[in-house]
Amino acid sequence: MADTPTSSEATLSESMPRHVAIIMDGNGRWAAERGLPRALGHRSGVEAVRRTVKAATDLKIPYLTLYSFSSENWSRPKDEIDDLMGLMKRFIRRDLADLHQNNVRVKVIGERETIEPEMRALIEETCELTRENTGLTLIIAFNYGARGEITRAARWLAEEVAAGRLAPGDITPERLSGALDTGGLPDPDVLIRTSGECRISNFLLWQCAYTEFVFLDAYWPDFGHEMLVEAISQYKARERRFGGLPCLSTA
Template identity: 70%
Template sequence: MAPLPKPTDDLSGSLTPPTHVAIIMDGNGRWARERGLPRTLGHRQGVEAVRRAVRAAIDLKITYLTIFSFSSENWKRPIEEIDDLMGLMKRFIRRDLAELHKAGVRIRVIGQRSHVDSELMNLIDEAVELTRDNDKLTLVIAFNYGSRTEIACAARKLAEEVAAGRLSPSEVTVEAIANELDTSGIPDPDLLIRTSGEMRLSNFLLWQTAYSEFVFLDCYWPDFDKSAFEAAIAEFRSRERRFGGLSKRSMA
């Protein structure tokens, strides 16, 4: 893997940052294993990395930050690990909600509500309601989320509208589908970062990342910090986004 460009001093200055950054936070378990520690400690260090990422996003003037905290496939993990992850989510909300609210962070959660215990759902709903009018940063937490299920649910809703005669088949457009996704009203990610050196999407934002730039980092998620965030943005800025068109060089 080629080394990332070094972060520059002006990342939080005059150059326009990406509006929306999405992150697949990968490598907690491997981080712990390489240190002879239990996986639970890797996840707890991963929460510290989330806190650093949120602070960095605010400093770098990013408008939307989406983090993949728990996938719908993660239910296949051992029950002890699932319980620990659920507990970490509860503690994160209880410990950080007041600080996030004070910092102007709006919380939005995407994903299915099924299988999630009522205590955690109540905490999530409380966080969303408390922060709904904040505008410094929108923190989108993908929790119990799977992109294929999200797209299938959107298609099902539109099919029901067509069957009921409230929508014609010709009105099932790209825009209509996007409006039924969990991310309705949120701009598509400009940049997607994945840590731990893995190079796949893992059923994350499949529709929304159609034209996103991908940056894959070798570091494990617990080691992710502002410097790694800045390096990923520097790599993003080094690319020419064409969205299916010709580059300026090709047209010259």
């Protein structure tokens, strides 16, 4: 049965965001408040991912980026990392066919060279299988850190200059943007973070120059269609000026 539109959703119009990015935070605290192990919080977080991908598809949002695992997360206890890697692999194996059938294109951003071979092969298989799909583009930030991303882009541009293929004056904001992991993708219109934390934690630093931020008190395992609609409603209530002046009535 199709979801019944909520009153908040009924107010959404043609000014929907083109690109929504989400920092999925609070799995561990969600579990701790219920007396459950952290691993169960992460498992419930995967269910929230499934709900959110469906919600984004239903709302016809073209691009959805999810911060699944940061380059700093490797400092967590080994058993938690092993569980997170296992969840990622199971998500790919279980959901890939459905994502492909639903015309979802999957793109993974982040450092791949240091990922173990099985995970890297799964990521490459997923991206290749869905590469020509034309529905929702689902961007998974895995082993991702924005400072590392910008450093890799700057290093590549420096190598191009050193090889004589670029002049220093050819390096523009647009060229640097194209050298990032997200090259060719639009910048996020709105970034949502769950769990009540009000920071972006090394996520899409370049791309979020003019992004609207929405911070929700709810933990990620409770996120879904209704909260996505709520966050978008907050975004739509704001006036995006991109450094200009507010629009003045001529009446």
